[in-house]
Amino acid sequence: MLWIALYFPHLADPPATSATAAIDLNNLAAWAGRFTPNVSLEKPCGLLLEVAGSLQLYGGLPALVRSVRADLRDMGYRVQLAGAPTARAAWWLALADHPRFVTELPSLTAALRPLPLRTLESGDKTFALLSRSGIRTLGEVWQLPRDGLARRCGQDLLDRLDRALGHLPEPRPYFQPPLQFHARQELAAEVCHTEPLLFVAQRLLLQLEGYLDARSAGIASFEFVLLHRNNRRTTIPIGLVAPNRDATHLLNLLRERLVRVALPETVHEVMLAADDIRPLSADNISLFDDEISTSKEWPKLVEQLRARLGTDSVRGLAIAAEHRPEYASIVSEIGTATTVAAGFGLRPFWLLPAPQALAERHGVPQLNGPLKLLIGPERIQSGWWDGPYEGRDYFVAQTSTQALLWVYRIPARAWYLHGWFA
Amino acid sequence: MSHRAQAFAELLARPDIRRATDLAHVTKPSVGTGFTALDIELPGGGWPSAALTEILPAHEGIGELRLLGPALAGLSRKGRRLAWIAPPYLPYAPALAAAGIDLSTLLIVRAQSFADTLWATEQCLASAACGAVLLWPQRLQYAELRRLQLAAEGTSALAILFRPPHAASDASPAALRIALSTTSDGLAVKILKRRGAALDRPIVVQIGPPQANVPTTHRPPAGTVTPA
Numbered sequence: 001m002l003w004i005a006l007y008f009p010h011l012a013d014p015p016a017t018s019a020t021a022a023i024d025l026n027n028l029a030a031w032a033g034r035f036t037p038n039v040s041l042e043k044p045c046g047l048l049l050e051v052a053g054s055l056q057l058y059g060g061l062p063a064l065v066r067s068v069r070a071d072l073r074d075m076g077y078r079v080q081l082a083g084a085p086t087a088r089a090a091w092w093l094a095l096a097d098h099p100r101f102v103t104e105l106p107s108l109t110a111a112l113r114p115l116p117l118r119t120l121e122s123g124d125k126t127f128a129l130l131s132r133s134g135i136r137t138l139g140e141v142w143q144l145p146r147d148g149l150a151r152r153c154g155q156d157l158l159d160r161l162d163r164a165l166g167h168l169p170e171p172r173p174y175f176q177p178p179l180q181f182h183a184r185q186e187l188a189a190e191v192c193h194t195e196p197l198l199f200v201a202q203r204l205l206l207q208l209e210g211y212l213d214a215r216s217a218g219i220a221s222f223e224f225v226l227l228h229r230n231n232r233r234t235t236i237p238i239g240l241v242a243p244n245r246d247a248t249h250l251l252n253l254l255r256e257r258l259v260r261v262a263l264p265e266t267v268h269e270v271m272l273a274a275d276d277i278r279p280l281s282a283d284n285i286s287l288f289d290d291e292i293s294t295s296k297e298w299p300k301l302v303e304q305l306r307a308r309l310g311t312d313s314v315r316g317l318a319i320a321a322e323h324r325p326e327y328a329s330i331v332s333e334i335g336t337a338t339t340v341a342a343g344f345g346l347r348p349f350w351l352l353p354a355p356q357a358l359a360e361r362h363g364v365p366q367l368n369g370p371l372k373l374l375i376g377p378e379r380i381q382s383g384w385w386d387g388p389y390e391g392r393d394y395f396v397a398q399t400s401t402q403a404l405l406w407v408y409r410i411p412a413r414a415w416y417l418h419g420w421f422a
Numbered sequence: 423m424s425h426r427a428q429a430f431a432e433l434l435a436r437p438d439i440r441r442a443t444d445l446a447h448v449t450k451p452s453v454g455t456g457f458t459a460l461d462i463e464l465p466g467g468g469w470p471s472a473a474l475t476e477i478l479p480a481h482e483g484i485g486e487l488r489l490l491g492p493a494l495a496g497l498s499r500k501g502r503r504l505a506w507i508a509p510p511y512l513p514y515a516p517a518l519a520a521a522g523i524d525l526s527t528l529l530i531v532r533a534q535s536f537a538d539t540l541w542a543t544e545q546c547l548a549s550a551a552c553g554a555v556l557l558w559p560q561r562l563q564y565a566e567l568r569r570l571q572l573a574a575e576g577t578s579a580l581a582i583l584f585r586p587p588h589a590a591s592d593a594s595p596a597a598l599r600i601a602l603s604t605t606s607d608g609l610a611v612k613i614l615k616r617r618g619a620a621l622d623r624p625i626v627v628q629i630g631p632p633q634a635n636v637p638t639t640h641r642p643p644a645g646t647v648t649p650a
Contacts, residue, residue, distance in 0.1 A: 298503055298551035302529065305542055309533050317528045319515045329515035334529060347520060349487040350511035402604030403484040419514060420483030 002052040002061070002103060003087045004068070005094035006032070007080040011045035020186055021045070027183045028077075029175040031207040033214030035068060040087065040172040046094065048087050048172065061103065071210065075203040084108060087172055088164040092119045092138075105166055112164060113139030120160070126153045181211050181219075181274040190266040194258045197226065197270060201258075202251050204272040209247040218243030218280030224254055225271040228264065236261060238307070241334065242299035243278040249300055256307035302334055324382055325394075325418065326351070345378045346396055348406040348419030355416035358407065365407055365415035369400040377409075396421070453554075453580055456492025457627045464598065465617045469493055473597035474571045475582045478590055478614075480603040482510070486584060488521075488629045489602070489609060493580070494554055495522030502553020502579075505529045505546040508539050510558050527553075536560055540570070547573040547581055554580040564593060571595040590614055 008028070011021045021044055029047055032039045035058075038050035051064060058064035065081060072079050082093035083101040089108055092115055093099055102111045115138045117130055129152065135141060141149070141161065150158050162168040183204045191197060201224060212218055220243050226234040236257050244250065305314045318332035328344070329351065359366040376395030392408040399405060404421035452466030461467045469475055469490075479486045494504055504527050506513055519525055529546070533539040539559070546555045547570075557570075562585070574581035583596070590601055599614040605626060612624040 297549050301503075301545060301549040301551050304545055305531060309531065309538055309542060313532050313534070315530050317513060317515045317518070317525050317530060319519060319525065329512065331530070344516040344520070347514055347517035349514055349517045349521075350483065350509075351514040352511060399481075401481050401484065402606070403481050405483070420511065421517075422483045422485065422487040 001050060001085055002055070002083060003085070003090035004049045004051050004065070004081065004083045005042070005087075005090035006047040006049070006068070006072075007082075007091070007094040007099075008045050009078060009080065020184070023184060026175075026178075027181075027204075027207045027211075030177045030181065030214070031071070031075075031210030032068075033175070033177055034210040035064065037174070037214070039175040041175055042091055046091060048091060050087075051083075061101065065101070071206060075206045076199065077203075084111075086164055086166045087170055088160060089166075092164060095119050108165060109142075113137060113142070117141070120157070122153070122157055122160075126157060129153065177211060177214060180277065181208050182271065183207055184269060184271040186269045187267065190268045192263055192266045194255075194261070194263070197258060197267065198251070198255055200270050201254055201272070202247070204270070205247040205250050205254070208250075208272060208274055209245050212245035212274075212277070212280070215277070216279060216281060217277045218245045219274045220276040220278050222250070222272065222274040222276075224258075225273065226263070226267045227269040227271065228267060232265070234261065234264065234267075239311075240299065241302045241306075243280045244299065244303075245280060249303070253303055253307040256304070260308075323380060325380065345394070346375060346406075348404075349422040350420040351406075352418055352420075355408070355418045358415040358417050360415050365397065365409070367399055367405065367417060371397040371399060371405065371407065373397050373407075374404075380408075394418070451578075453493045453497065455489070456496070457489070457629075459625050460611055460627055463613060463616075463621055463625055469580050469582075470597050470617075471578050471580055472575055473581065474567070474574045474595065475580065476585055476589070476594060476596045476599040477582060478585050478587050478599065478601045480587050480601070484602060484604050485609045485629050486602055489611070489627065490554075490556075490582065491521040491523075497553035497580075498522075498524040498527040500553065501527070503527045503529055503551045505531060505543075505552050505555045507531045507543050507546065507555065507557045508533065508559070509556075540566060543570060544573045547577050547579060550578075552577070552579045554582065556582050556584070558584045562589075564595075568595050571597075 006028075008025075011025060025041060025044065025047070029039050029041055032047055032049055036049050036051045036054045038053075040048040040050070042048050051061075054064060055061060058067060061083065065083070068081065080094050080099045082090055082096070082099035083103065084090035084093055085103065085105045085108060089102070089112060092112060093102065096115050096119065100111065102108050117127065117136055117138070119138065120127070120141070130141065135144075138161075146158060159168055163170040185200050185204060187196070187200065208219070208222075219240065221237065221239045224236045224238065226236070228234070236254070238250075238253055238257060302314060314334070315331040316334035318330050320328055320330045322328045325347070358371075361370070364370045373395045374397065377393035379391060379393055381391040390410045392410055394406065394408045397405045397407045405417055406419035406421065407415055407417050409415050452464065452468035452470050454468040455461055455464070464470070477486050477489075498504055499522070504523070506528065509530065513528070513530065515525055518528070531539075531542045531546075533542055536559075539557075543555060543557050546552045562583075570581065570583070587601060590599070594615070596615065598616050601612045601614055603610045603612070603624075608626050608628040610624040610626050613621045
């Protein structure tokens, strides 16, 4: 067993906001799940991670601790980290002024001995009793006779000391991550600019990333909610093309949206809600710069473009099973596979948004001079059930400058230009 | 061969010596145009990747897309994405499919402002997903062209600008600039600028009307990995 203890001093200080502190601690526990499934809460201000099974994956304790620290730094948390073979000892070491890592059980006693008496968290009465007797450190407590200590301070104190040294087991309940991720964060002051909101968003998104990493999942959409006074709120929904959990990418998307939101009033709290959680396996590392990177980059690009330009400005193209030319090509969701229902005749690369009427002279359509009809006609007609739609005879025509056009004639009526072969 | 002539020939064979009549050596792979007559005149034997290409058709619709068709179809078959930014008309799906382009690789971007259009172009060029980025700009300042050229240099994608014919007289940092006009024999491709020696005569390329579409079978979208 090897335990890492995370002590968050800011959660220990304000007992007034204990409700938000509890939410904060729960979210941190959800985040910590990315390092080990064995996360235990040390309420109200700490987490205990049993990491013996994760050392191989991270390549040793120092590398693992570096990852933990890097995440916490990005989230903007001040934290004291310590490690020990027992949970109790790790926690006591984290509370100390100079937290340290002790990996061997035999050296644990020496490491705990100089810790101050308040580390014991033994209650005011016991603390007063011991300090009145001139006892300052844990080492001095251990030197007292056990039976006398048990009689005066209770068996509980002895048990804790034994648990710290591993003489007694300490069974701990492990944190169960919630099925959905809801995080909220009160702001230190009311803000009316987006920059401080992004800082808070980064913290919440990193917690989300850790939570999703632990579950091998990604999100397909999330909501960032800004809470104003009088229960008013601004909701920013963000949809993704493919499930993702990369906090940097999600923050980029949110930034593009946030800078375009006009804040109606100041914000005092923000919420992050991710309900649509989908399975997402970790990526294989590719030896070559090949399709795997393409398939990964593609949804990111589309999401980034959409975050700034809007969903409707970034579209795909598909063929509809429709023989009327203007309905055969449709804008579609990006990357959707299309089955080509039927063969078409010759079709141009460009279609005009609306057919353009052409002049006619001696029965020949004109566009900067007479047009030469090369191929055709191709009759395209429609049934009565489609509404009014006149039959058309389509031709491939050539201008005097050799450009190829797609034109049609409504029989015995007018000529229209419908496309460019380009 | 005299000793001196042989030494001179050896000197010329050195890879770091380039003669004015040669084409430049390109380090990034080019994408074949599908037209042999054109390929042999382009450095690297095709459309240059990681550089800006300008296409200046004399009139809209004379064959600029048909000229690009084989290269685009090849890229889309490899699963590379094709970004069409601010196209002047509606790209027509049946014709694109008939040209062999996988429609699921297409990305059509229409931004509200020109600044957003340029931003979207840079984003597409910066992404590893895109095999070709096609842009129909309204007007371009030299500084904007330079910026696009710099964005293009960081990628493996084709970066293609379609510009009006009068832009030929403007200075441009593009690596390849070609003007298109029509002749009775086919499409005349005049290389205004390329890396290497200049070329005076236009290349005539046969690009008849596009092929009629034939029904194809359903294929999974590119980029999906099917387990073996």
